[in-house]
Amino acid sequence: MIVRSRRLGRRRLGRWSGVLAGWLAIASAGAQESPQAPPLQVPAKSVPVPADVSPQMAKIIGAPLRSNWNIHPKTGEEWKPVAEAGAAALGKLVPGMLERLKVKVERTTIDGVRAFILTPAEIPPENRDRLLVHVHGGCYVLNPGEAGLPEAIFMAGFGRFKVISVDYRMPPEAYYPAAHDDAMTVWKAATKMADPKKTAIFGTSAGGALTLAMVLRAKQEGLPLPAAIAPGTPMSDTTKVGDSFVTNAMLDNVLVSPDGFCDDGAKVYANGHDLKDPMLSPVYGDMHGFPPTILTTGTRDLLLSNTVRVHRRLRDAGVEAALQVGEGQSHAHYIRDDTAPETRKVFEEIAGFFDKHLGK
Amino acid sequence: MIVRSRRLGRRRLGRWSGVLAGWLAIASAGAQESPQAPPLQVPAKSVPVPADVSPQMAKIIGAPLRSNWNIHPKTGEEWKPVAEAGAAALGKLVPGMLERLKVKVERTTIDGVRAFILTPAEIPPENRDRLLVHVHGGCYVLNPGEAGLPEAIFMAGFGRFKVISVDYRMPPEAYYPAAHDDAMTVWKAATKMADPKKTAIFGTSAGGALTLAMVLRAKQEGLPLPAAIAPGTPMSDTTKVGDSFVTNAMLDNVLVSPDGFCDDGAKVYANGHDLKDPMLSPVYGDMHGFPPTILTTGTRDLLLSNTVRVHRRLRDAGVEAALQVGEGQSHAHYIRDDTAPETRKVFEEIAGFFDKHLGK
Numbered sequence: 001m002i003v004r005s006r007r008l009g010r011r012r013l014g015r016w017s018g019v020l021a022g023w024l025a026i027a028s029a030g031a032q033e034s035p036q037a038p039p040l041q042v043p044a045k046s047v048p049v050p051a052d053v054s055p056q057m058a059k060i061i062g063a064p065l066r067s068n069w070n071i072h073p074k075t076g077e078e079w080k081p082v083a084e085a086g087a088a089a090l091g092k093l094v095p096g097m098l099e100r101l102k103v104k105v106e107r108t109t110i111d112g113v114r115a116f117i118l119t120p121a122e123i124p125p126e127n128r129d130r131l132l133v134h135v136h137g138g139c140y141v142l143n144p145g146e147a148g149l150p151e152a153i154f155m156a157g158f159g160r161f162k163v164i165s166v167d168y169r170m171p172p173e174a175y176y177p178a179a180h181d182d183a184m185t186v187w188k189a190a191t192k193m194a195d196p197k198k199t200a201i202f203g204t205s206a207g208g209a210l211t212l213a214m215v216l217r218a219k220q221e222g223l224p225l226p227a228a229i230a231p232g233t234p235m236s237d238t239t240k241v242g243d244s245f246v247t248n249a250m251l252d253n254v255l256v257s258p259d260g261f262c263d264d265g266a267k268v269y270a271n272g273h274d275l276k277d278p279m280l281s282p283v284y285g286d287m288h289g290f291p292p293t294i295l296t297t298g299t300r301d302l303l304l305s306n307t308v309r310v311h312r313r314l315r316d317a318g319v320e321a322a323l324q325v326g327e328g329q330s331h332a333h334y335i336r337d338d339t340a341p342e343t344r345k346v347f348e349e350i351a352g353f354f355d356k357h358l359g360k
Numbered sequence: 361m362i363v364r365s366r367r368l369g370r371r372r373l374g375r376w377s378g379v380l381a382g383w384l385a386i387a388s389a390g391a392q393e394s395p396q397a398p399p400l401q402v403p404a405k406s407v408p409v410p411a412d413v414s415p416q417m418a419k420i421i422g423a424p425l426r427s428n429w430n431i432h433p434k435t436g437e438e439w440k441p442v443a444e445a446g447a448a449a450l451g452k453l454v455p456g457m458l459e460r461l462k463v464k465v466e467r468t469t470i471d472g473v474r475a476f477i478l479t480p481a482e483i484p485p486e487n488r489d490r491l492l493v494h495v496h497g498g499c500y501v502l503n504p505g506e507a508g509l510p511e512a513i514f515m516a517g518f519g520r521f522k523v524i525s526v527d528y529r530m531p532p533e534a535y536y537p538a539a540h541d542d543a544m545t546v547w548k549a550a551t552k553m554a555d556p557k558k559t560a561i562f563g564t565s566a567g568g569a570l571t572l573a574m575v576l577r578a579k580q581e582g583l584p585l586p587a588a589i590a591p592g593t594p595m596s597d598t599t600k601v602g603d604s605f606v607t608n609a610m611l612d613n614v615l616v617s618p619d620g621f622c623d624d625g626a627k628v629y630a631n632g633h634d635l636k637d638p639m640l641s642p643v644y645g646d647m648h649g650f651p652p653t654i655l656t657t658g659t660r661d662l663l664l665s666n667t668v669r670v671h672r673r674l675r676d677a678g679v680e681a682a683l684q685v686g687e688g689q690s691h692a693h694y695i696r697d698d699t700a701p702e703t704r705k706v707f708e709e710i711a712g713f714f715d716k717h718l719g720k
Contacts, residue, residue: 038421039407040407040425042611044401045401045402045610047399047402048399048604049399050601051601052601062400064397088362091639117679152654242411246408299607321685325664325668325671325685327665328665
């Protein structure tokens with residue numbers, strides 16, 4: 001019981017008295033309020049680059065919205081030139097990344113699937129028997145070939161791990177479940193190349209969703225699971241559920257809008273398949289038995305909600321799950337510039353998580 | 361070295377070809393761009409309550425902006441009636457919370473400092489020798505007396521811990537460092553009531569900042585540190601640095617704006633003291649040697665950035681630090697309604713973290 005030492009509410013409260021009562025009414029108003037509150041009208045705002053980020057990250061954050069974010073290619077054939085133009089531009093950045101991070105890369109095929117093998121110049125003893133599998137992002141339609149490599153290079157370089165990066169089939173070459181199948185083919189091979197207890201899977205955006213989907217499929221098919229995973233800002237819900245689809249729209253300078261290009265890319269890949277299938281919206285999958293998971297997102301990320309929703313679902317399933325959120329960062333800003341200290345920290349954090357959970 | 365298996369860029373790329381190149385230019389444009397990019401102009405938007413939250417949390421999220429969020433009481437005397445009105449309203453909710461969560465509370469004084477002792481109906485064996493210290497929030501000017509108890513009740517009830525909640529002095533009774541001093545007085549007493557290895561400190565908002573400041577002061581003064589802390593959406597930077605001060609302005613329905621009432625409350629308490637002092641902006645404090653820390657925030661929280669910045673600083677200092685982010689939640693929404701499943705999960709997560717790190 002509370003012993004009240006003084007009487008409140010009897011004295012004259014002055015001009016501010018109603019203020020907090022109004023605030024607090026929010027907490028207790030449950031019963032009176034409509035369950036469907038009207039949308040909040042948020043005014044236009046002018047958003048500067050935050051003061052507390054590195055100069056490199058400030059440039060990435062301060063860039064204007066991606067030009068033509070609202071294109072809507074409707075077929076695999078329409079996506080192909082978009083993907084190729086992007087890959088040509090991004091591919092030019094890859095040699096510098098490889099050089100700075102002292103990583104070698106070679107093309108290969110693994111049981112018929114295109115892939116790259118990335119090897120850091122120096123592999124510390126504890127990582128010699130470890131192997132990571134990477135699935136790149138790009139809305140299931142972008143970043144073919146070398147364009148899918150930056151994140152794999154960062155992981156190999158900052159973490160000093162061997163990495164296999166899957167150059168999975170995309171539209172118009174093939175549609176769902178081709179990318180998933182290719183990733184699983186490589187995963188099966190990887191579990192023979194290394195003890196699964198010494199492996200991990202990682203990827204960002206569509207690659208984050210694929211990372212989660214691969215674990216769901218491995219569970220379904222009775223395959224070994226990796227010892228840890230690192231889905232970065234996963235496209236975990238392609239049905240447009242997730243608060244930050246609205247709150248971070250026109251603020252995230254990469255994805256920009258839930259009705260932008262990326263949504264169309266996923267739909268073209270899905271090719272009519274139910275978007276709510278956990279293979280395409282893994283937030284709805286059964287996460288019991290998942291390996292330890294580290295998630296990465298940013299405060300301006302259009303997929304902030306769909307990253308924290310996965311985190312919550314994993315925790316609900318009793319899975320060890322860590323979350324890192326980059327100040328001011330939009331979708332996947334952390335895989336842009338290996339010279340940004342924020343980038344290094346993200347990958348060192350993931351590497352530390354893997355080091356903790358992978359056998360040696 | 362990369363072995364290129366095909367030549368890109370020679371074929372006709374079609375109408376989408378410039379799109380991705382534009383996007384990708386962002387990544388490589390560093391050298392050409394001005395270090396101070398112009399602010400991003402984000403248009404007005406209509407933000408519905410997210411679909412993926414409980415009915416209870418939907419009501420909290422769907423509430424309109426706090427009425428009179430832009431009041432600016434400039435003295436302790438002006439704050440007093442505001443605080444008393446709020447406390448009278450919030451105090452009415454406390455008996456129901458105590459009853460539902462089966463927690464008893466009694467007023468006390470500890471070495472001259474007002475406090476409450478909270479005791480759950482049942483204390484499991486592993487918690488019998490453990491003790492938590494709670495510091496309430498309210499911009500250093502609000503939530504006197506019972507109004508500061510909800511979070512302490514939730515922690516005691518969901519976690520089944522004994523809790524001491526500090527009813528620290530606030531303006532106009534006293535100014536900086538009075539609240540800090542009171543909290544430290546109770547902390548010193550707590551370290552004699554229980555083995556510090558079996559204690560933790562927690563609090564939300566100003567209480568989150570106080571939690572961090574208490575560890576900084578304990579380090580400075582050579583006092584024992586708690587075995588873990590749980591600063592919830594800490595007011596870790598009162599100098600207005602932090603991206604979400606802008607990005608979540610007019611979206612967070614509790615704090616609403618960095619220029620709202622809370623900023624004035626902190627300034628009145630500071631009473632001219634440098635706001636950048638880590639005692640008032642603990643994000644600038646030296647976090648080496650901090651105990652394991654679990655931070656809580658929400659995607660719409662005005663202090664989202666200042667929570668994730670603390671997380672990053674802790675990790676940089678080598679501290680074990682966990683982060684949980686509530687979908688769609690504004691500032692401190694998780695300490696509103698104990699019947700919301702989201703609330704229970706937040707406190708169970710913190711309780712699990714404490715259980716892992718506190719001696720038995």
